[in-house]
Amino acid sequence: MTDPHDVFELAAQHEQVVFANDPATGLRAIIAVHSTALGPALGGTRFYSYPSTGAALRDVLDLARGMSYKAALAGLDLGGGKAVILGNPETDRSEALLRAYGRFVETLGGRYRTACDVGTCSADMDLIARETRFVSGRTVAHGGAGDSSVLTAYGVFRGMQAAAGFAWGEESLAGRRVGVAGVGKVGRHLVRHLVEQDASVVVTDVSDAALARVRAEHPEVEVVASTAELVAAPLDVYAPCALGGAVDDDVLEVLSARVVCGAANNQLAHPGIEKSLADRGIVYAPDYCVNAGGLIQVADELDPAGFSFERAQQRAEGIAATTREVLEVAARDAIPSATAADRLAETRMRDVGRLRGIWVP
Structure with a gap:
């Protein structure tokens, strides 16, 4: 069982941790922004059946911290954040739920920008983007990088x-x-x-x-x-x-x-x-x-000239x-x-x- 005191100490190392609950769509989600020292936090949304809210919180906090370090080591001007949607993506995914999640992302005003992760895909990002500006990893048809x-x-x-x-x-x-x-x-x-x-x-x-x-x-x-x-x-x-x-x-x-x-x-x-x-x-x-x-790929969508796979791959070569x-x-x-x-x-x-x-x- 997760020690709540340990989780609280871990959460205190993050700039912002926000919970969402939308009974109308069944949305239960957490967004953790670890650091924006280098820029707005970019990190995927994980849709997963966690055994408990505590387990989901522990996971999103660990993942958000990892994104800060990943962006920094990759030389990106981005901070680290992550989100989790609690539920089974096979049975709980719906347009209404994803759009409700998009509205949730929008409330952070751009401090957190989402993308794909375990349980989500580029088509999901297109739905989320109908409610928020702060989405990367969209389908190629919508000007995105596609599958990161x-x-x-x-x-x-x-x-x-x-x-x-x-x-x-x-x-x-x-x-x-x-x-x-x-x-x-x-x-x-x-x-x-x-x-x-x-x-x-x-x-x-x-x-x-x-x-x-x-x-x-x-x-x-x-x-x-x-x-x-x-x-x-x-x-x-x-x-x-x-x-x-x-x-x-x-x-x-x-x-x-x-x-x-x-x-x-x-x-x-x-x-x-x-x-x-x-x-x-x-x-x-x-x-x-x-x-x-993958982070380098979705981050390239933020370039004012638009996404370039060749440019992103060249940067990934630096790994x-x-x-x-x-x-x-x-x-x-x-x-x-x-x-x-x-x-x-x-x-x-x-x-x-x-x-x-x-x-x-």
Whole structure:
């Protein structure tokens, strides 16, 4: 059970936390704005069946903080925020609910700008945009960037190559055995990049439909029944691409991979795991460093000239260089890579944020 005092302390580290309740549509949502030191907060909306409101609050607070660090490390002039809609997207999603959520976003006056996340898609953003100006990740038909998982996966792939170079001395994944846990939107695109570079890929997912799509596209990919089976298998790289908390003490007990690099947010289950990874000689590419491609993609919609996929992809290419810098700082200062990434992001938020203060519309 979540300790309410811990959650309160975590919420107190955020600039703003707002709850929405609209009985007419069934909307129950939370928006957390962690920091606007670098600019307005941009972060996706997660539509998910949480076991409790407390669990949803904990998740949105953790995710919002991660978005601040992600934007800072990616060099964007954006702050960090996140939102969650409590419910089952398969049964509770409706135009009325999404438009009510759009009105909720509008009340923040631009301090928070939403986009897609787990359980939401670009078509949802189009509906939300009928009630608010502050939406990114819309469909291409409405001038948006479309599916942000495309560049999320590309950034993870480039970060994985950089981590491979650090681990084995060459930035190639050819012949490496890569385990991908979660082959939904991002994991599916990542598998394609890996197969194209002649990696040996093994996957798992709780969704039979997701596995069937991957099998149809890449018959050579090996499928295992569970994440537990995947992490216990011989691997060179482990790529968590589902929900958070994927790297815990149990996983570390059996993990043979030399590199951990995936798309999931908040992969480390608790403080101290980052040191355990470093002590075991595992190269960890911090999640918010390598999975910033989607944020870069939707942020490009804010350019006055309009969205350019080529420009966004060029910027996402920089994730490889950022990953190298993080790993080099970690090695130089004898600290875990997660700590090195935090320090780099915090330095930018402090130095640039000092000039800007809290962003107001």
